[in-house]
Amino acid sequence: MKVTTKDKMLDAAVRLFHTQGYDGTSVRDIATKANVNVALVSYHFGGKKGLYETLVTQFLEGYLHVMKSELNRDLLSAKEQLLSLLRALLLYQTTNHYVARMVHRELTLDSILVRELMATYLRKEKHDFENVIRRGMRTGEFQKQPIDFIIIHLHTMVTMPYLSPHYLRELYQITPTEPYFIERYMEHMERWVKTWLCQTSKAMPSAYLAL
Template sequence: MSEATRDKMKEAAARLFYTQGYHGTSVRHIAEQANVNIALVSYYFGGKKGLFEQLMTQFLEGYLEAMHIDDETRMKSTREQLLSVIRSLLSYQQNHYHLARMVHREMTMDSVLVRELMSTYLRKEKHDFEQLLRRGMKEGSFNKQPIDFVLIQLRGMITLPYYSPQYLRELYQLSTTEPYFINRYVEHLTSWIDSCLCGIEPTRTNRVMLKIN
């Protein structure tokens, strides 16, 4: 029962922090949305701040877990590994839409919490992507180019659908929460990776299909 109550409060808080922001959300709002006694927020999380921090770290821990490359995927090319990681991260954010929106927005703020998270979780994300890109460049799968610039482009493309869904909705005429959005978006990311990272000239058929999509 306690775990179910905790989950209800976290789900309610994620929705409220997403729609109203941290400062616009009160403990009473969270309790009302979760249909629990207001005292339980302090009992389980030590208050609004503790709940907010737990949601942030919970999302980022899951995000890093989604980057994990299993043994079967590790046997594939670095290009396929990169595409697998990208799809996994997009799916993870789609499955945790409110949390993703909340976290990406809060990560733009300058605060002690954000600086701590940047120095741990986001540094690990950078390290894992960097290792994969360097391995691909060493093997000749990827063209040699500035790693940092590629990282900026990759992270932007992976987080944009959930950081700025309105822009993607206008571009694709498709909500980023719809299940087939990821397949369509990954088609375009694959074309970018093949062209910019792998130096593969897209076939005429692929170019036509991308224009149609």
């Protein structure tokens, strides 16, 4: 597939934002790395801010597309569907790890852009997670417990490795972009799903079930 001028600029911007930060990267830096005329950044994106927002929205649209594709696999049980979804989201972020880190860091801020992203994209993520969890509770695969807390756990487990890769590398010698990481991490998440979502209510703290 032919690489377009826009694609070249997006790829260059991702790498520069990753190494130099947003504020440390100029429009000229992006144009130079992409080997294009500096005026094309403004022509296609309206400037550096527009280019940055394009990267963020493209990533989140792809993230939601992955969720939708996995949730459309109706033949799977709720547990199988959830585990398949978690694996697919890890693979997507591994493939796009530079952008993933940038987006997850952006989402820790309080800005107009982030509020728009929350309303447009993260609310849909919450809705999709909620659907599969409610389905598992209806079928008896998952124990009934506070859904909001489950979603917080799931979102954190899926995004944390790509938000803080240096933390994992420096303290645990774990590289989130390596294939072995996904396999080991999925083993952990599968145990979490089985022991926390699927365990019997007798093993659950009564105070927690009452929430």
